[in-house]
Amino acid sequence: MRNIGFSARRERGRGVAAIVGAGLVLALAACGQADDGGTDAGDGGTSAEGEAVTIRFAWWGNEDRAAITNEAVAIFETANPNITVETEYVDFNAYFDRLATTVAAGDAPDVITMGGAYPREYGDRGALLDLAEVAEYLDTSTLDAGALSNGFFSDTQYGVPTGANTYGVVINPAIFEAAGVDLPDQDSWTWDDFAEIAAEISANTPDGTYGAADPTSAEVLDLYLNHQSGHGLYLADGSLNATPELVGDWFTYSSGLMESGATPPATITSELTTQTSPEQSLLGQGLAAMSFGWSNNLGAFREASGQDLILIRVPGDSGPNGSAMWQQASQLYTINAETEHPEAAAQLVDFLVNSTDAADLIGTDRGVPSNETIRAHLSEQGLEPTTQVEFDFLSQVNEFIDGDFVIGPTGSTESAGILTRLNQEVLFARTSPEDAGAAFVTEVTAAIS
Amino acid sequence: MSALRELSTMRRESGRGGPGRRRRGRSAAEKGDNRAAVFFLAPWFIGLFVITAGPLVASLYLSFTDYNLLQDPNWIGWENYVRMFADERLLNSLGVTFTYVLISVPLQLAAALLLAIVLDRGLRGLAIYRSVFYLPSLLGGSVAIAILWRQVFGTNGLVNQFLALLGIEGQGWVSHPDYALGTLMILNVWTFGAPMVIFLAGLRQIPETYYEAAAIDGASRARRFRSITLPLLTPIIFFNLVLQLIGAFQSFTQAFVVSGGTGGPADSTLFYTLYLYQRGFGAFDMGYASAMAWLLLVIIGGMTAVNFFASKFWVFYGD
Numbered sequence: 001m002r003n004i005g006f007s008a009r010r011e012r013g014r015g016v017a018a019i020v021g022a023g024l025v026l027a028l029a030a031c032g033q034a035d036d037g038g039t040d041a042g043d044g045g046t047s048a049e050g051e052a053v054t055i056r057f058a059w060w061g062n063e064d065r066a067a068i069t070n071e072a073v074a075i076f077e078t079a080n081p082n083i084t085v086e087t088e089y090v091d092f093n094a095y096f097d098r099l100a101t102t103v104a105a106g107d108a109p110d111v112i113t114m115g116g117a118y119p120r121e122y123g124d125r126g127a128l129l130d131l132a133e134v135a136e137y138l139d140t141s142t143l144d145a146g147a148l149s150n151g152f153f154s155d156t157q158y159g160v161p162t163g164a165n166t167y168g169v170v171i172n173p174a175i176f177e178a179a180g181v182d183l184p185d186q187d188s189w190t191w192d193d194f195a196e197i198a199a200e201i202s203a204n205t206p207d208g209t210y211g212a213a214d215p216t217s218a219e220v221l222d223l224y225l226n227h228q229s230g231h232g233l234y235l236a237d238g239s240l241n242a243t244p245e246l247v248g249d250w251f252t253y254s255s256g257l258m259e260s261g262a263t264p265p266a267t268i269t270s271e272l273t274t275q276t277s278p279e280q281s282l283l284g285q286g287l288a289a290m291s292f293g294w295s296n297n298l299g300a301f302r303e304a305s306g307q308d309l310i311l312i313r314v315p316g317d318s319g320p321n322g323s324a325m326w327q328q329a330s331q332l333y334t335i336n337a338e339t340e341h342p343e344a345a346a347q348l349v350d351f352l353v354n355s356t357d358a359a360d361l362i363g364t365d366r367g368v369p370s371n372e373t374i375r376a377h378l379s380e381q382g383l384e385p386t387t388q389v390e391f392d393f394l395s396q397v398n399e400f401i402d403g404d405f406v407i408g409p410t411g412s413t414e415s416a417g418i419l420t421r422l423n424q425e426v427l428f429a430r431t432s433p434e435d436a437g438a439a440f441v442t443e444v445t446a447a448i449s
Numbered sequence: 450m451s452a453l454r455e456l457s458t459m460r461r462e463s464g465r466g467g468p469g470r471r472r473r474g475r476s477a478a479e480k481g482d483n484r485a486a487v488f489f490l491a492p493w494f495i496g497l498f499v500i501t502a503g504p505l506v507a508s509l510y511l512s513f514t515d516y517n518l519l520q521d522p523n524w525i526g527w528e529n530y531v532r533m534f535a536d537e538r539l540l541n542s543l544g545v546t547f548t549y550v551l552i553s554v555p556l557q558l559a560a561a562l563l564l565a566i567v568l569d570r571g572l573r574g575l576a577i578y579r580s581v582f583y584l585p586s587l588l589g590g591s592v593a594i595a596i597l598w599r600q601v602f603g604t605n606g607l608v609n610q611f612l613a614l615l616g617i618e619g620q621g622w623v624s625h626p627d628y629a630l631g632t633l634m635i636l637n638v639w640t641f642g643a644p645m646v647i648f649l650a651g652l653r654q655i656p657e658t659y660y661e662a663a664a665i666d667g668a669s670r671a672r673r674f675r676s677i678t679l680p681l682l683t684p685i686i687f688f689n690l691v692l693q694l695i696g697a698f699q700s701f702t703q704a705f706v707v708s709g710g711t712g713g714p715a716d717s718t719l720f721y722t723l724y725l726y727q728r729g730f731g732a733f734d735m736g737y738a739s740a741m742a743w744l745l746l747v748i749i750g751g752m753t754a755v756n757f758f759a760s761k762f763w764v765f766y767g768d
Contacts, residue, residue, distance in 0.1 A: 093710060097731060100733065101518075103519060104518035104519065104735075121733065122519065125519035125733075126519065126520060127519045265620075266714075267621035267624045267625045267714075268604060268621060268624070270624040270625070270713060270714040270715075271603060271623070271624035273711065273713065273714075274599070274624075274707075274708060274711070274713070275709075411733075417711065417727075417731075420713070421711070421715060421716060424626070428626050428715055430626065430715060447732070
């Protein structure tokens with residue numbers, strides 16, 4: 001009997017506790033407040049020799065990458081006994097959320113790996129060190145100018161490229177053969193050819209095998225817009241080039257691929273957007289003949305599928321507006337503006353991009369090195385077949401490069417998510433390609449303004 | 450009906466901070482006890498002020514700024530709050546969240562009550578059943594279960610394999626915008642264990658004598674449930690309702706994991722908290738996210754107030 005009264009009392013107490021619990025969401029939202037105020041990066045300028053320092057180095061990636069990176073770091077530590085490097089890594093999806101919180105909390109790593117438009121997001125907000133301040137310890141003259149420009153914006157060198165990368169179509173020749181379809185001629189194929197070939201392969205292979213995975217991504221849209229209009233997503237001044245009509249055309253194209261059976265149904269495409277590892281991709285499972293992808297991921301796709309996948313140039317690059325092909329730094333090493341040990345951090349970056357010891361371990365895992373001496377060194381050592389394919393492709397594409405890789409403006413890191421979402425809306429027929437094109441332009445404009 | 454009266458007296462007494470507390474004077478031993486109590490409560494107080502109250506105030510301030518995580522915040526007045534009205538994704542996320550709360554919470558409570566009534570029959574091995582049914586609510590909010598859920602309802606998942614046995618062609622349930630939210634609701638209903646245990650405790654407190662008296666008067670089982678069980682259980686139902694409602698408004702983990710942090714497909718599982726997280730930590734829009742957090746607090750507070758007000762009309766305390 002008594003317990004009814006007891007639980008009725010607890011009910012109030014717990015109710016209040018739950019309301020307080022609601023505040024936890026707020027607490028979460030506010031925990032970024034403890035920032036250290038202004039930037040005072042330059043004044044830790046003591047000698048790099050002697051004094052024992054500890055720096056932190058963060059990147060995204062899997063365990064294989066961690067193993068080779070940690071080995072390289074160990075060699076660095078042996079060569080610089082006064083420097084201890086603590087390493088940390090998480091997978092790509094979690095990396096940038098985590099970075100945002102640690103930077104806001106004044107607890108960011110000293111050497112931060114960046115990619116895409118993120119260096120700009122952080123650099124323009126004063127979170128990254130101007131590498132000119134540590135030029136003494138970090139030699140960037142050895143690196144290809146093109147790749148280096150990926151880390152240069154707002155008149156400042158904020159990042160050092162880990163290696164160069166380019167975009168292409170990864171092909172599974174075994175599926176082409178099984179479907180009785182000839183490999184495309186990469187010197188002349190068009191976007192229409194891509195659609196036709198993909199549909200034919202889907203038709204000639206068992207259910208569940210597709211000509212291509214859905215090609216929609218920020219990179220592909222950039223190339224497509226270039227082929228159609230002569231400019232990519234953004235203009236060099238950081239403004240948006242994409243128009244509602246052009247983006248609408250893309251959505252018409254991507255939904256047309258799905259309707260013809262060339263690409264999988266919407267549910268599968270949408271399921272794959274949450275499964276980002278090579279093993280889970282259609283290509284990695286051996287269920288797609290073609291998929292767009294970065295050259296440095298070829299090895300991972302080869303391993304996942306167990307097939308001798310190859311890379312070819314994207315369709316439409318021989319059109320009137322040129323190839324629009326670019327090389328991009330696959331990742332960039334940057335240094336935290338708040339670091340207490342800029343020299344040590346710079347030394348580590350210098351080691352990672354300029355030392356043959358590091359190159360022997362890391363190879364092309366972060367793209368084909370931008371340092372020519374290192375590339376020559378790797379070639380001399382004898383390349384693994386996958387690496388050889390990557391090297392060859394990159395040097396082949398080099399001849400066709402005529403597009404500048406435009407780094408998206410501040411806020412542009414949102415565009416990939418906006419594109420994926422609107423593409424799903426179109427594929428599930430919840431909106432028309434035209435409306436989605438207009439929505440894309442509206443939303444991205446809001447994000448970058 | 451003296452038993453009922455006794456019941457209500459008990460409730461009122463215990464509602465005032467426990468019986469007998471005022472009777473005793475303050476002895477030296479009690480003061481020592483107080484010091485010990487303060488000592489043991491200290492971690493909680495520190496937690497309250499440093500982890501809850503401090504950030505709460507800070508987020509209120511930040512909600513009036515353009516704070517972007519990396520630079521010092523600037524005061525912008527009500528701008529964040531005004532922006533919300535034109536933010537279609539925010540309005541959509543409110544729609545998603547309300548749909549989720551208003552459907553899954555009643556279903557979850559109904560399932561909990563039903564199971565509690567079945568288990569109240571004094572089955573053999575009751576403790577085991579209770580544990581088995583309680584288990585999901587311990588696991589339900591966890592990342593592991595959400596990942597499992599994605600697999601179970603995936604294109605090649607358990608559900609579709611089962612449907613295939615019946616000759617039905619399934620589809621990717623979590624990756625279709627028409628069904629994704631539904632699978633998350635099922636996940637929430639499945640975690641009925643916590644309210645079930647509370648219902649069970651409530652059922653145990655209803656005196657057998659009522660049922661005996663009703664049975665002698667010839668009341669059917671349904672009638673006994675309607676006229677005895679339900680009214681006497683309303684305080685417990687109310688308690689569970691308030692708690693689960695607040696919890697459901699704050700759902701985050703399931704949608705985050707199942708949709709890979711996107712709230713997809715096509716924003717169909719974009720819970721309010723998930724969108725808040727995206728704005729704050731993905732888009733460097735922490736001022737806006739803080740304002741969103743305050744709107745959520747107002748919404749939850751409002752819903753709870755409405756609940757308490759409405760409770761006057763249906764919750765029976767035996768008074």
